[in-house]
Amino acid sequence: MKKFLIAIIFVIPIVVVLALSVTSTIIVMTTPVNPTGMELRDSSNNVLERDDIVKVDIRDTEEFIIVNILPNMTPSKEITYERDEEAGDGVVELEKVEGSTNRYRLLPQRMGVTKLIIRAKANINVYATVTVQVTADTIERITLYNGEGATIEGVYEITGKERLYYDIYPIDALSNNDAVWSSTFEDIAVVSKNGTVTPVSRGYGEIRVTAKDKDGNIHHAEITIDTNSAVANTDVVYVSDITSITLSWIKSNVAVAPDETDVEYIGNDTYLLTSVVDGEQITSEVRVIQCDESDWGFTDSLETIYTANGPYYTTIGYLVSGEDIESGITYASSDNSVMTVSAYGELIPVKAGVVTLTVTFNGEYIRKEITVRERPVAFELEMQSADAKLGIQMTRKWGNYWFDENGALTSTFTFGILNDRNAFDIAWTVSTGENGEELVTLAPTGDGTQSVDITFLEASRGQSVTLTATLVVNKRPIANVRRSFTFNIIDEDAVNVYNWEEMRSVADMRDKHIVMQSDIFYNDTRLNIGLSASIYGNGFVFDYSSCVLAAGQDVKFIFQASGYAPIGGELLFEDMSITGAPSLEEAESTACMVQLRDIQTPVTFRYCQIYNTARGIQAHGLHNLIVEGCILGDNYNCSFELGYENIEDWINGQPFYATQCKVTFRNNVFKNTTGPSIQFIPRAINESNINQVLTPQVVVEGFMDTYNWVERDNLKSAFSAAFLTLVSEKHLSGEARDLVTDMLSGVADSVINQPQNDSLFYKYNGKEYASPCMFVMGIMCYIDENAFTISEEAKMQKLVMNFLDENGKPIGDMEAVESIVGLFLKLPGITFTNPALFISSDYSNGREPDIKPGDPVPNDQALYDRLTSGSGGETE
Incomplete structure (x- = not known):
């Protein structure tokens, strides 16, 4: 003492x-902060959203976009950019406008659509995308295809009346909808204004599309039409007296080759025509309908038309004679915001919807319902390819579970089109395993959109699953208008989380890993997370900075693990970005973000960023700690x-x-x-x-x-x-x-x-x-x-x-x-x-x-x- x-x-x-x-x-x-955000604007200073499209003519070298790097105080305003190779055929380069800090000239190199992924050079996880359509006044190609969407060229065989289609690229180069179908040999086959080919006799003819572009050039696409297997020239015949119709009359008026055709009545005013061609029996059914000589109606019209896809027509004629009616007709659309119609019967689609076309003649009218679908030059998925390049390793991983609306785990994820109005048609396809095995199942959501429910099967563990949406027009997939997204599934049970409550729920399960799919904001001062499994951050930010402690409260740490062995034999923190305060100056009183105690199995921090905290990581008594590829600092x-x-x-x-x-x-x-x-x-x-x-x-x-x-x-x-x-x-x-x-x-x-x-x-x-x-x-x-x-x-x-x-x-x-x-x-x-x-x-x-x-x-x-x-x- x-x-x-x-x-x-x-x-x-x-x-x-x-x-x-x-x-x-x-x-x-x-030190000055690195970029944290980016905003794109067009040359009129309008903010560009992700599904907006900037148009630039192939000859225009003055169009530009504005790239604002945020915050304004960041010293580095430089950018890098890359082209999304899947986005289309167009090519555009960016060139900084001399004397400007944020304007970049769009220099078109090739017509078509492209998408640029623009990144802040000083923080490549800050990015924005812009879709650019390089327009031109010259048609590059015309492709012909059939009703199944298959490309046709050379010799094409028909067995009866059949509608053909064309695809003009680029469609914006077409001058005044000036595209015309024609037949070189009308004694073999004739073609309507909408491309419906009617065989007249057996032989070989030529069907051609002629289009004029805005530069005044004329372009052609043609096929040789083979009618040698055609049996009937129509599938419906209108007559004024049905009782006078005979087998011979059908053979003479309907059969393409009367001398080589057999006719049989099969009931209900229907006839069966049979012909043998090169040893093969070919049949065709024809129905006969009685009407007055003066009856008229649609002789060549359409049920579905597409915007930005060339001209469409409706043709009115007398049903018995087949003669066209070319005067005295008025046309009306029930909704001009969806489709308008000219005085000559040209149908002009405006936007997706359903309209009623009314045609009046001699005080009488007929009506037809027409569906308008859109043909966009590009569209966006809810997640784009750039969204899969996150974090330090520039990739994105996924678990095999999500929380449903009731808080239960599900292996089904709903995915679709950004801002989906169900305005156009797409076809979904999905990749398979190395040996062709099924990795997921797809099912329409049934909610009136193009969305699908993706159910991830056991075989998807440890696999990359690529989902692709391709635009479809007239059953034809448009290969250069598509978007894909790849899900990289980890090979252990893991749950994708989007908020703090979901993250905490998975941690409480103690048998599944956590995969962040969104920035997560921690604002619960009462709780932290005890970990027995790994966290895959995907570069998303776990943000503690908005948490305000009440008087007397003291949150020491957010993520904690001690003693017990984690599942899988390793505790892994991968590609996590954790911040505790808005700035380093405010970080002194924040929590320790990660606290680890007495863990005998390996603990790994890989590709993590922890900043603006009082003490980033506190690790005591760890037997084997690995820190790899991390950026740690700006901690108090x-x-x-x-x-x-x-x-x-x-x-x-x-x-x-x-x-x-x-x-x-x-x-x-x-x-x-x-x-x-x-x-x-x-x-x-x-x-x-x-x-x-x-x-x-x-x-x-x-x-x-x-x-x-x-x-x-x-x-x-x-x-x-x-x-x-x-x-x-x-x-x-x-x-x-x-x-x-x-x-x-x-x-x-x-x-x-x-x-x-x-x-x-x-x-x-x-x-x-x-x-x-x-x-x-x-x-x-x-x-x-x-x-x-x-x-x-x-x-x-x-x-x-x-x-x-x-x-x-x-x-x-x-x-x-x-x-x-x-x-x-x-x-x-x-x-x-x-x-x-x-x-x-x-x-x-x-x-x-x-x-x-x-x-x-x-x-x-x-x-x-x-x-x-x-x-x-x-x-x-």
Whole structure:
């Protein structure tokens, strides 16, 4: 008791004197933010939505778009772009308008539709897409096809009346709907204005489409029509006296080759015509309908027409004679917003819908319902190919389960067209497995849209499933108007989550992995997540920044795991992006995002980004930790806190030493903190940890770019921050904490500013900067410098910080620190002079860092390639 009082009496004068000279402050360098958003506008300054289309003429070199990189304060406004190869035949290049910061000229190279994926160069996960239609006044090609959508060319055989179709590309080059069908040999076959071919006799003829483009050029497409297998010239015959119809009359008036055709009456005013051609029997049924000689009606009309697909006509005539009626007719559409009709019977589709066409003649009228479908030059799925290139690894993974509207798990996912109005027709197709096995089933949702329910089968695990939607016109798939999306399914049970409640529900199941499919905003101050499975982040952001703590509340961590073995034998955090505050300046009071304790199976952080938090990751007692391809930094205290101790194994009761643990860093980037990026500390200051070796085996593979810039005069504060991470406010608070901070800064200043340590510093703009990467807390315990194996590519150097001078005396105020901390921790006589290990970027021999102090670290493609492949290093 007497000794304890003497210690207090001895310490008090030191506290009083030194408290008067506390001047140290912890300083963190902030850098300008990388881009976080993008907005596209057209040349009229209208915001471009994802399904908007910008039109540019093939000869126009002045059309432009506006690319706004957000926030406005970000220094890098540069972009990169790529062409979505599936989006169409068009080609457009972007060229920055001279003197502008955000205008890019559209330079058309080839007509057709294309889609550009535009990314912020300094953050390629910030992107927007624009669809561009390069228009032209010249027709490139005309394709003929039949009623089943199959392309026809050369010789085409018909067995009766049949409608043919054309596809003019590009359709916008057609001048005034000037496309005409014609027959070269009308004694063989005739063709209507809508392309309906009627065989007249057997033989070979020619059917042609002639189109005029806006440049005045005439284009043709033709086929040889083969009517040698045709049996009947129609399937309906109108007569004024049905009782006079005989087999002979049918043969003479309906059969294409009367002498080679047999006729049989089969009832219900229907006749069967049979002909043998090249040994094959061909039949055709013809129905006879009685009407008056004056009866009239539609002789060539259509039930379905398409916008932007050429001209359509309705033809009126006398039914018995077949003679066209060309005057005295009026036409009317029930809805001109869907379809209009000219005075000459040309049908002009406007938009999707159903209209009634009314035709009036001689005071009488007839009506016909016509369906209008659209033929867009492009459309968008609810998710586009660019949405599958996310995160550092630029890919997107999927689980095999979702939550349905009742909160139950389902393997069915509904997918469809963006802003679907059911205005056009598409055909869905899906890829199969390597051996042709079915991976999913598709079923229409039945909700009046083109959406489908995709049910993922067991065979889809570990597979890539590509779903493709192709535009269909007249049963013909339009190959250059399609969109696809690929689902990369992981091979273990996993649930796709879109919000905090779903994420928490999956964690509570404890037997399924979590796959983020959306940014998730945490605003529940009462709860965190206990993990027994992995999280696949897909580059989406887990955002804690909107969480406001009530008075007295203290959320220590968000994701937590300890003790038990995770499913699959590994706890994996992959491609997660976690933020705790709107900015680094506001991050000091936020939670630790990830807290891990005593896990014996491997724990891996792969391609993660954790920023604007008080302490990114706190990992204590992990046996095997792997950190690969991550960007960690702009965290207030540190990005990684690693704690170790020598303990008894709670499973087998045997001693387990910190030196048996392993930490692997492979190709990572570390950014700003107040202290070193990575801190190795004892798990607690107690008698069992004092003067023990608590250093795990640490391996640095590949590069370890560290841009944790600290000015020389402030490096001492970084050391203090590292120490105070260990000594919590409940142990040391108020003036005593400030005092210890100042004393430690002075000690660190004496140690660091020795001439042999000058290679720690990089000279830039008249100042000297260090970039502290790792700090290994010795002081009250022992370090093992040889436990660190660092690759040459990492370009690091080790500095052993000795706190005893050449005479074995504590440097500076270290002896006073021992007394103060020992007093408050009730550990009198504690030794705080064991060496510490400081690992920092090496700037000897004039080495230049790629990123200078004060500059942001761009999340560009080059960095992502290095993080995922290990290629490349800093500039020598």
